[in-house]
Amino acid sequence: MEKKFCPYCGQRVTQKIIEGRNRRFCSSCNLPLYENPxxxxxxxxxxxxxxxxxxxxxxxxxxxxxxxxxxxxxxxxxxxxxxxxxxxxxxxxxxxxxxxxxxxxxxxxxxxxxxxxxxxxxxxxxxxxxxxxxxxxxxxxxxxxxxxxxxxxxxxxxxxxxxxxxxxx
Ligand SMILES: [Zn+2]
The missing domain is CATH 3.90.79.10 (Nucleoside Triphosphate Pyrophosphohydrolase)
Incomplete structure (x- = not known):
């Protein structure tokens, strides 16, 4: 399952290429939402x-x-x-x-x-x-x-x- 909203501020997340990978990104927090095991x-x-x-x-x-x-x-x-x-x-x-x-x-x-x-x-x-x-x-x-x-x-x-x-x- 994918996270659709930022867990910190609740804003809908967007996608952004960071460090060569397409990652979820919260533009309100200006934060990549890393996915880890x-x-x-x-x-x-x-x-x-x-x-x-x-x-x-x-x-x-x-x-x-x-x-x-x-x-x-x-x-x-x-x-x-x-x-x-x-x-x-x-x-x-x-x-x-x-x-x-x-x-x-x-x-x-x-x-x-x-x-x-x-x-x-x-x-x-x-x-x-x-x-x-x-x-x-x-x-x-x-x-x-x-x-x-x-x-x-x-x-x-x-x-x-x-x-x-x-x-x-
Ligand atoms: Zn956020």
Whole structure:
């Protein structure tokens, strides 16, 4: 979706070539309205059987599809805090970040580009239960994954099992 009005003064925005790109511009504020990716986080969380935790979405987009716990970052929080906050909200679990799995981009319905930051969590406490934005949760073996809502989430799961998963002994 495109912004039609200036978020600062409410005037209808125009287009202007700035720094070689056609950008939205507010002539009243004399300000280019830059479009930047929106950061979001997600968590690959494993149980002691090396199964990944997925939640079933009950909100748009992709209602009814499975995805990793996660969501958009809020201001004044770190990516790690955002990831663990979303984990807690959606599953009730308190987790500890092990490591960064990767950073990638995806596209969204409202935001043109989403910057998706994936973390690995192997240490957590609590009993999972479906919370905000989730109607159900489930543990999945890597060879029996359902269709995942977002390509970036699938990619983080693949990265984990390809590079960091320790086979059971
Ligand atoms: Zn303005």
């Amino acid at each position: 929106i950061p979001a986080t997600c968590v690959v969380l494993l149980d002691d059987k090396n199964r990944v935790l997925l939640v079933k979405r009950n909100i748009e987009p992709k209602t009814g599809y499975w995805c990793l716990p996660g969501g958009f970052m809020e201001t004044r929080e770190t990516p790690e805090q955002g990831a663990l906050r979303e984990l807690k909200e959606e599953t009730g679990l308190c987790g500890k970040i092990d490591m960064l799995l990767g950073v990638m981009t995806g596209s969204g319905r409202i935001y043109n580009t989403i910057l998706m930051i994936g973390f690995l969590v192997r240490n957590f406490s609590g009993t999972p239960m479906a919370g905000d934005d989730a109607e159900e949760f489930g543990w999945f073996d890597p060879d029996r994954l359902p269709e995942i809502a977002f390509a970036s989430h699938s990619a983080f799961i693949r990265i984990y099992y390809a590079a960091y998963s320790v086979p059971p002994t």
